[in-house]
Amino acid sequence: MMLKLIATRLLGALPNIAGVIVITFVLTRALPGDPAAYFAGGAATQEAIEQVRRQLGLDKPLLEQFFDYLGALARGDLGLSLTTGQPVLQELLQRLPASLELVFVALVLACAVALPLGVLAATRPGSWIDQLCRIVTTAGVSLPTFFTGLLLAYVFYFLLGWAPSPLGRLDPMFSPPPQVTGLYVVDGLLAGEPGLAWAALKQLVLPVVTMALFVLAPIARMTRASMLAVLSSDFVRTARASGLSQGTVLVTYALRNALLPVVTTLGMVFGFMLGSSVIVEKVFAWPGVGSYAIDALTASDYAPVQGFVLAMGILFVLLNLLVDVLYVLIDPRVEVNA
Amino acid sequence: MSAADPAKPPAAEPALPGRWRAAPSGESERQRAWGLHVRHVLSENPITLLAALMFALLVFLALFGPYIVPHDPLASNAAVALQPPSAQHWFGTDALGRDIFSRVIVATRLDLGIAVSAVAASFLIGMPLGLAAGFFGGWWDRIVSRLSDTIMAFPLFVLAMGIVAALGNTVGNIVLATAVINLPFYIRVARAEANVRRNAGWVEAARLSGNSDWRILARHLFPNALPPAMVQLSLNMGWAILNAAGLSFIGLGVRPPDPEWGILVAEGAQFIVSGEWWVSLFPGGMLMLAVFTFNLLGDALRDIFDPRRRT
Numbered sequence: 001m002m003l004k005l006i007a008t009r010l011l012g013a014l015p016n017i018a019g020v021i022v023i024t025f026v027l028t029r030a031l032p033g034d035p036a037a038y039f040a041g042g043a044a045t046q047e048a049i050e051q052v053r054r055q056l057g058l059d060k061p062l063l064e065q066f067f068d069y070l071g072a073l074a075r076g077d078l079g080l081s082l083t084t085g086q087p088v089l090q091e092l093l094q095r096l097p098a099s100l101e102l103v104f105v106a107l108v109l110a111c112a113v114a115l116p117l118g119v120l121a122a123t124r125p126g127s128w129i130d131q132l133c134r135i136v137t138t139a140g141v142s143l144p145t146f147f148t149g150l151l152l153a154y155v156f157y158f159l160l161g162w163a164p165s166p167l168g169r170l171d172p173m174f175s176p177p178p179q180v181t182g183l184y185v186v187d188g189l190l191a192g193e194p195g196l197a198w199a200a201l202k203q204l205v206l207p208v209v210t211m212a213l214f215v216l217a218p219i220a221r222m223t224r225a226s227m228l229a230v231l232s233s234d235f236v237r238t239a240r241a242s243g244l245s246q247g248t249v250l251v252t253y254a255l256r257n258a259l260l261p262v263v264t265t266l267g268m269v270f271g272f273m274l275g276s277s278v279i280v281e282k283v284f285a286w287p288g289v290g291s292y293a294i295d296a297l298t299a300s301d302y303a304p305v306q307g308f309v310l311a312m313g314i315l316f317v318l319l320n321l322l323v324d325v326l327y328v329l330i331d332p333r334v335e336v337n338a
Numbered sequence: 339m340s341a342a343d344p345a346k347p348p349a350a351e352p353a354l355p356g357r358w359r360a361a362p363s364g365e366s367e368r369q370r371a372w373g374l375h376v377r378h379v380l381s382e383n384p385i386t387l388l389a390a391l392m393f394a395l396l397v398f399l400a401l402f403g404p405y406i407v408p409h410d411p412l413a414s415n416a417a418v419a420l421q422p423p424s425a426q427h428w429f430g431t432d433a434l435g436r437d438i439f440s441r442v443i444v445a446t447r448l449d450l451g452i453a454v455s456a457v458a459a460s461f462l463i464g465m466p467l468g469l470a471a472g473f474f475g476g477w478w479d480r481i482v483s484r485l486s487d488t489i490m491a492f493p494l495f496v497l498a499m500g501i502v503a504a505l506g507n508t509v510g511n512i513v514l515a516t517a518v519i520n521l522p523f524y525i526r527v528a529r530a531e532a533n534v535r536r537n538a539g540w541v542e543a544a545r546l547s548g549n550s551d552w553r554i555l556a557r558h559l560f561p562n563a564l565p566p567a568m569v570q571l572s573l574n575m576g577w578a579i580l581n582a583a584g585l586s587f588i589g590l591g592v593r594p595p596d597p598e599w600g601i602l603v604a605e606g607a608q609f610i611v612s613g614e615w616w617v618s619l620f621p622g623g624m625l626m627l628a629v630f631t632f633n634l635l636g637d638a639l640r641d642i643f644d645p646r647r648r649t
Contacts, residue, residue, distance in 0.1 A: 019488030023497075027504040138637070142630035144580055146587050146603055147622030150610045158613050166611065275495025279584055283607065294588050297503055309500035313492045
């Protein structure tokens with residue numbers, strides 16, 4: 001039964017993938033000016049431009065171009081980067097672990113702070129912790145990530161000297177560990193170099209905190225709201241009236257039910273994070289896919305930007321799918337209904 | 339749910355400002371009740387009043403900023419480059435000796451201008467699309483919903499990057515990209531409002547008295563969808579400012595030397611590690627205050643229009 005539900009969710013994600021591909025295709029064909037003239041170079045003659053147009057298939061009808069595009073995607077061909085001359089897909093895959101490391105560690109940190117904060121605020125409405133939660137949720141969504149990032153860098157690197165130089169994933173003293181997972185901290189430990197893992201962890205702290213501060217707000221807000229709703233429901237009152245301990249009521253009865261809407265918000269939170277990771281990567285010179293796209297943008301190199309938009313779109317659809325599946329797995333009512 | 343209950347006749351709805359809904363009787367009575375409610379919301383949360391004052395200040399700076407700043411925001415002077423805040427230069431000077439205070443103030447117009455035009459565009463396009471989708475249903479609904487789902491299938495900031503990169507690096511395209519990524523929110527609000535009301539008694543009554551579908555949409559359903567849309571509008575403003583500033587921070591849209599908060603922060607980013615904090619942190623702080631103002635206003639509007647949805 002559960003497998004069937006998960007399969008339904010999988011099918012439901014297909015139109016979104018299709019939508020992402022169509023939009024990315026439209027964006028590739030909407031390049032400023034004539035793409036053929038652009039790829040032929042500034043000094044190209046009219047014939048050379050026509051030749052490039054035929055080579056790129058830009059003289060074909062739009063529908064045929066779309067199927068060519070699909071075919072290229074199926075082969076994993078996202079084009080070549082003009083600045084580095086490397087296939088875009090290969091470069092994206094090479095840099096993806098750095099971005100994912102940032103996103104997932106920040107998510108774990110944000111949840112670790114936001115969930116208890118939301119629960120405490122809901123159990124003591126009007127108390128100082130509720131006020132704190134209110135301030136955090138309102139301020140959190142107003143903070144531009146680049147502002148928080150720079151502020152943290154100024155305070156913890158320049159003033160206090162606690163953090164290492166906020167540039168890149170690793171102090172230039174170290175060389176990257178042999179790649180196993182692509183996550184430097186884990187790879188460093190696997191390679192038996194705790195010093196390297198420690199250095200990588202220190203580099204990770206500021207960007208991760210910057211990002212966590214940004215997504216703390218929606219998670220805490222949703223936890224508080226849904227905890228409040230659950231705590232005033234009949235089954236919690238019954239549980240209390242039956243003399244169950246405060247801890248049992250809060251965790252087993254209330255929190256488990258309150259988490260469901262929070263899990264749903266995680267989809268939106270992932271969207272925020274993938275977007276803000278671009279900015280955080282620029283602030284901290286983090287060599288992920290976001291800074292790759294920015295570098296390409298600055299150099300008017302469009303294939304990497306388009307590859308990046310497509311990759312982020314598909315990644316986001318997959319993460320949403322993961323959230324949906326997680327929801328099915330933790331919702332205690334699914335089995336009853338099915 | 340919105341303030342208006344579809345089951346009751348329009349006369350029993352909570353009072354809305356008179357210009358949105360002509361009240362046949364008890365106009366002054368109703369306005370008095372409305373005024374009391376607004377005052378109650380304001381007194382319960384004094385921060386709202388602060389937000390309203392901040393908002394007035396922002397509008398003033400956007401309108402008159404260029405005429406009141408102490409220095410020319412574009413005039414560079416190498417003799418006073420990178421100076422910390424002083425009586426002469428309140429926010430210090432940047433690497434070219436330009437006065438940061440003047441640049442931050444003058445930037446207000448561009449930042450608010452981008453956000454207002456983008457949000458207005460999403461509102462003007464999204465509301466009719468959403469209302470029609472919710473009211474007519476069928477294939478029209480399927481197309482509009484698919485469109486908004488497809489936009490939402492992207493991380494929105496990334497989609498905005500892609501749009502600006504594809505269409506060209508101009509301020510106009512920043513507005514367009516910001517409008518596109520905000521569109522789904524209005525479509526969803528309007529669709530939901532039209533959907534729950536399309537079979538309400540007063541809609542039937544309006545139809546029976548000879549109103550066309552489009553007239554019902556414009557004159558009867560649109561005013562009902564306005565309160566939640568206004569809340570969305572205010573929350574979106576903050577978000578649109580953040581988004582536009584983020585795009586120019588990564589080098590899209592606004593070109594130097596035009597002052598804009600995102601670019602000003604980007605220009606100062608390299609000086610943070612050497613301790614010249616004022617170049618980035620003043621424009622960043624101003625940006626944060628502006629976004630904060632709009633978010634607080636959005637919360638306040640929600641409290642005023644829909645007390646039940648408070649969190």
